[in-house]
Amino acid sequence: MRKGQYRFVAGFLVVPVALYMVFVIWPYIQTFGYSLTDWKGQSQEFSFVGLDNYTTLFKDDVFMGAIWHNILFLIFIPAITILLALFFAFMLNAGGRGRAGGVAGVAGSGFYKIVYFFPQVLSLAILAVLFGAVYRSDSGGMLNGVLIKLGLVDEGTPVEWLNEPNMVLWALMAVVVWHGVGFYLVLFSAAMQSIPRDIYEAALIDGASRAHTFFRITLPLLWDSVQTAWVYLGIAAMDMFILVTTMTSGDYGGGPDHHSEVMATVMMRNFLLYGKSGYACAMGVIMLLLTLIVSVVTLRATRRERIEF
Template sequence: MRKGQYQFVAGFLLVPVALYLVFVIWPYIQTFGYSLTDWKGQSQTFSFVGLDNYVALFQDDIFLGAIWHNILFLVFIPVITILLALFFAFMVNAGGRSRAGGVSGVAGAGFYKILYFFPQVLSLAILSVLFGAVYRSDSGGMLNGFLVSIGLVDPGAPVEWLNEPNFVLWALIAVIVWHGVGFYLVLFSAAMQSIPRDIYEAALIDGAGRAQSFFKITLPLLWDAVQTAWVYLGIVAMDMFILVSTMTAPGGEFGGGPDHASETMSTYLMRNFLIYGKSGYACAMGVVMLLLTLILSVVTLRATRRERIEF
C-alpha cells in the first residue's frame, strides 16, 4: 500500500474511531471507575472504596441467584432455538420428497419461512403484552383457557404461569424461543442454499435417510452459522432485561418476581441504580456482566471451533 493510500485510509477511519472511543470505550472506562466508589447516582460527591462493591456482590444472595438464572437462560435458550431453527430450515430446504428435479423443501416452504419469521418483526415490548394475555393467571388467559377446555386444569384453580417460581423461567424461555426461531431459520436457510444440491442427491442415491443427510451433510457445512447464532443467543440470554422487566413486574421495580424467582443481572442492576440509589454497586454489576459476556463469547468460539469444510 502506497503512502498516499495510508493517509486516505487513516483519514477515512479517524472520525468513526473517534466516535467509537467517545461513545463506547469511554463509558466502559467510566463505569469501571464508578464501580470502585460509593457513588449514589444523584450527587457528584463520592468516595473511593476500592473492591468493596465487588466483594459485596459475591456475598449478595439475590445477585448470585440472578447469575444462576442467566446461566439457565444461557443453556436452554441457544440449545432449543438452534435445534428448532435447524430442523425447520432443513425441512423447508431439503426435507421434501425427492423428485425428478432433485432435492427440494416441503410443500409450501416459502409460506413457512414467512410464517416462522413473523414473530421477529415484533419488538420484545409488544411480545410481553401479547404473552401477558397468553399467561394470564385466570381461565381468561389463552393458555389456561385451552388447558381448562381440554380438562387438564381446574377452572377454579388456573395455573399462575408468571407468579409460580417453578414456571416463570420456562415461560420466559418459551417467549424468547418463539421470537428467535424464525430469524435463525432464515439465517440457516440462506446458508443451506449455498450447499450444492448434488451433495444431497448423491447421498440419496447412496441410501442416506433424512437424519443421516442432516447430521452428515447439513450440520457440518452450517457449523459457522451455528457458531455465530450461539454467540448472539448467548448475549441475549445474558441480558433478558426487556422481557423480565415487563412481564414479571406487576408492581413495578423492573420485575424479577415472584420473590426474585426470575431475577437477572440486568434487572437487579437497574433496580440498584435507579431505585435503591446504589449506583456504584450497580456499576460493579455492569462490569461483572461485561466480563462474563466476553468470557462466554471467547469460550463459545473456542469450544465450537472446528476445521472448515469446503465444497
Template sequence: MSHVANSKGRGGFIAGFLILPLALYLTFVIWPYIQTFGYSFTNWTGQSPTFDFVGLDNYSALMKDEVFGGALLHNLLLLVFVPAITILIALFFAFMLNAGGRSGAGGVQGVAGSALYKVIYFFPQVLSLAILAVLFGAVYRSDEGGLLNGFLTKLGLVDPAHPIEWLNEPNFVLWCLLLVVVWHGVGFYLVLFSAAMQSVPKDIYEAALLDGAGRAQTFFKVTLPLLWDSVQTSAVYLGIAAMDMFVLVSTMTSGQFGGGPDHHSEVMATVLMRNFLYFGQAGYACAMGVVMLALTLILSAITLRATRREHVEF
C-alpha cells in the same frame, strides 16, 4: 518514489475516513465502559457529583449478595437452554424447508409451501419485545381468559376455579420467559440457516440420498457440518441475549423492575437497574455491569473455542 507516494496518499485517504468513525466509537462506546469500570470502585449514588473511592468493596459485597447470585444462576440456566433449543428448532425447520421434501425430477427440494412457511416463521422477529410482553401477557393470564389456561381448561387439565398463575409460579415463571425468547428468535435463525443451506450445492444432498442416507443421516452428516460456522455464530449471539433478558423480565414479571415472584425470575440486568435507579447504589450497580461484561466475554470465548472445528469446504 511514485509508488511510495501513492501508498502514503492511499493510507492518508483511508485514515481520513476512519478518524471520525473511530472517534465516535471511542467516545460513545469505549469511554462509557471505562467510566463504568472506574465508578465500580466508588460509592457513587448516580446523582451526587461527589463520591468516595471504596476499592474492591462493591465486588466483595457482590460475592455475598444472594439476590445477585440467584440472578446469575438464572442467566446461566438461560444461557444453556436458549441457544440449544432455538438453534435445534431453527435447524430442523430450515432443513425441512430447504431439503426436507421429496426428491423428484427437480432434485432435492424443501417441503411444499416452504416460501410461505419462511414468512410465517419469521413474523415474530418483526415484533418488538414490548409488543411480545403484551402478547404473551395475554397468553399467560392467570385466569380462564388467558389463552394457555383456557386451552388447558378445555382439555380438562386445569380446574377452572383454580387456574395456573404462570408468571407468579416460582417453578414456571423462568420457563415461560424462556419460551417467549425461543418463539421470538427461531424465525431469524431459520432464515439465517436457510440462506446458508441454499449456498450448499444440491448435488451433495442428492449424492447422500443415492448412497442410501436417510433424512436424519443427511442432516447430521451433511447439513450440520456445512452449517457449523453459522451455528457457532448463532450460539454466541443467543448467549449474549440470554445474559440480558431485561426487557422481558421487567415488563412481564412482578416486582420493582421485575424479578418476581420472590426473585425467581431475577436476572443480573434487573438487579443492576434496581440498584442503580431505585436504591441509588450506582457504584454497586457499575460493579455488576463490569461482572456482566466480563462473564459475557469469557462465555463468548469459551463458546467459540468449544465449538471450533475444521472448516468444511464444498
C-alpha cells in the same frame, strides 16, 4: 500497500474510531471508575471505596441467584432455538423428496418461512404484552383457557404461569425461543441454499437417509452460521431485561420472590430505586466480563476445521 494508500485508509478510519472511543469505550471506562466509589447517582460527590462494591456483590444472594438464572437461560435458550431453527430450515430446504432431482423443500416452504419469521418483526415490548395475555392466571388466559376446555385444569385453580417459582423461568424461555426461531430459520435457510444440490443428490443416490444427510452434509457446512447464532443467542440470554421487567411482578420485575431475577434487573433496581449507583456499576462490570467470557468460550468451544465445497 503503498505509503499513500495507508494515509488514505487511515484518513477514513480516524473519525469512526474516534466516535467509537468516545461513545463506546469511554463509557465502559467511566463505569469501571464509578464501580470503585460509593456514588449515589444524583451528584458528582462520591468517595473512593476500592473493591468494596465487588466484595459486597459476591455476598449478595439476590445477585448470585440472578447469575444462576442467566446461566440457565444461557444453557437452554441457544440450544433449543438453534435445534428448532435447524430442523425447520432443513425441512423447508431439503426435507422433501417428491420433486424432480430428488431434493426439495416441503410443499409451501416459502409460505412457512414468512409465518415462522413473523414473530421477529414484533418488538420485545409487544411480545411482553402478547404473552402477558397468553399467561394470564385465570380462564381468560389463552393457555389456561385451553387447559380448562380440555379438562386438564380446574377452572377454580388455573395455573399461575408467571407466579409459580418453578415455572416462571421456563415461561420466559418459551417467549424468547418463539421470538428467535424464525430469524435463525431464515439465516440457516440462506446458508443451506448456498450448498450445491449435487451434494444432496449424490448422498441420496448412495442411499443416505434424511438424518445422515443432515448430520453428515448440512450441519458441517452450516457450522459457521451455527457458531454465530450461538454467540448472539448467548448474549441475549445474558440480558433478558425487557421481558423480565415487563412480564414478572415486583419493581423492575424479578418476581415471584426473586425467582426470575437476572443480572440486569438487579443492577437497574440498585441504580434507579435504591440509589446505589456505584454498586450497580460494579454489577455492570461483572455483566460485561461474563458476557465477554461467554462469547470467547463459545467461539473456542465451537471452533472446528472449515469445510468447503
